[in-house]
Amino acid sequence: MIKTKIFYLSLLCLPLFLSACISIKSGNSNNALSASAFFISTDFGETWTAKNKIANVEATTKTFTNNVSKIALDPQDEKAIYLGTTDSGIYYTYNYGNSWENVLPYNGTVNDLFVHPKDKCQLYAAIHNKIVKSEDCARTWIDLYFEPRAGQYISSLAIDYQNPDIIFAGTKEGALLRSVDKGVSWSVYHRFDNKISKILVMNHSDSNTMYVALENQGLWRSIDAGANWEDVMQLPLYQPDTVIEEQRPLAKISGVKILSDVTVDLTTKDSLLYANKIGIFRFKVDHWEQYKLLTSKNKATIYSVAVNPLNGQEIYYGTNNAFYFSKDGGANWQVKDLPTTKIAKELEFSPNSKYLYLGTYVIEQ
Structure with a gap:
């Protein structure tokens, strides 16, 4: 077991609320709005509203334009949204983004973040080489775990909804860590050969089924809560529509293991969408299917993918x-301008699908 070092950080929260209602219908005009970090759409991406006002006691309006690295939602409160950033900690709102508070602003890149499924005031975050936790709605934080080696960091987090004492963490070097006591102590549960970019626990159906997405070695699945793992990139690719096997595993396609994003389809028991250098693929239990996209292979980089829950x-x-x-399972596509000059780094639906959220990011050249 790896014991943890704990200390408290006191943080000041300002209970003020400001409103931001600026809609962008098309295009991405070259102004402060297009540089906003976060947008909300109430019509599935037809129009977007910039939501980046910071609550403050001063007369002047303050906004934030930081790179968004993670969007996290509260399973118990649809008004609560949490944003991880690359250089300014965590922003959170309890009113759909009309005003934001900022915490942990000087602690490095927030690589992952989630809210406890049964206690809305418990938050966990992977910030550079640490895993931190708040038990008082982001006011104060404690260190649960830290990686002391230079160049190493915590890259992903996940929680088991059926037993929320169990928490998983992934590292840059490919170690899958597990805690069974809410993060007090940790053990190495499995070692992969590549950075763990995402950990997906199928909490909506069976939390014993979980996936690990590696940075450039594809997708792995466990059906026994992480004890054993299968390389699902070795499963066959079916031709679209006809469902005829192509006599080769997905892994044989060059570039397919380079991850862009991956998300769970909550409307099915065991299915997810996997975006990579080639395009978007749907995984269904024992095989893969590829979507025919408007974007040609290698012509446009896909940064984010989402499915209506x-x-x-x-x-x-x-x-x-x-x-x-x-709107028809990938048979036909429509395209719109982004409301920003930045890339679409994060796409996330609210749990009731009432809102679609967009987190933006500037890629350094």
């Missing part, structure tokens, strides 16, 4: 300058 036929993805969506 109430309708698996509605699929969305974002690139460096456009937003694409399908």
Whole structure:
């Protein structure tokens, strides 16, 4: 077991609320709005509203334009949204983004973040080489774990909804860590050969089934809560529509293991969408299917993908300058301008699918 070092950080929260209601219908005009870090759409991406006002006691309006590295939602409170950033800690709102508070602003990149499924005031975050936790709605934080080696960091987090004492963490070097006591102590549960970019626990159906997405070695699945793992990139690719096996595993396609994003389809028991250098693929239990996209292979980088949690036929993805969506399971696509000059780094639906959220990011040249 790896014991943890704990200390408290006192943080000041300002209970003020400001309103931001600026809608952008098309294009990305070259002004402060297009540089906003966060947008909300109430019509599935037809129009977007910039939400980046910071609550403050001064007369002047303050906004934030930081790179968004993670969007996290509260399973118990649809008004609560948390944003991880690359250089300014965590922003959070309890009113759909009309005003934001900022905590942990000087602690490095927030690589992952989640809210406890049964206690809305418990938050966990992976910030550079540390895992931190708040038990008082982000006011104060404690260190649960830290990686002392230079160049190493915590890259991903996940929690088991059926037993929320169990927490998983992934590292840059590929170690899958597990805690069974809410993060007090940790053990190495499995070692992969590549950075763990995402950990997905199928909490909506069976938390014994979980996936690990590696940075450039594809997707792995466990059906026994992480004890054993299968390389699902070795499963066959079926041709679209005809469902005829192509006599080769997905892994044989060059570039397919280079991850862009991956998300769970909550409308099915065991299915997810996997975006990579080639395009977007749907994994279904024992095989893969590829979507026919408007973007040609290697012509546009896909940075984010989302599925409507109430309708698996509605699929969305974002690139460096456009937003694409399908209402019929990928058979037909529409394309819109992004409301920003930045890339579509994060796409996330509210749990009731009432809102679609966009987190933006500037890629350094």
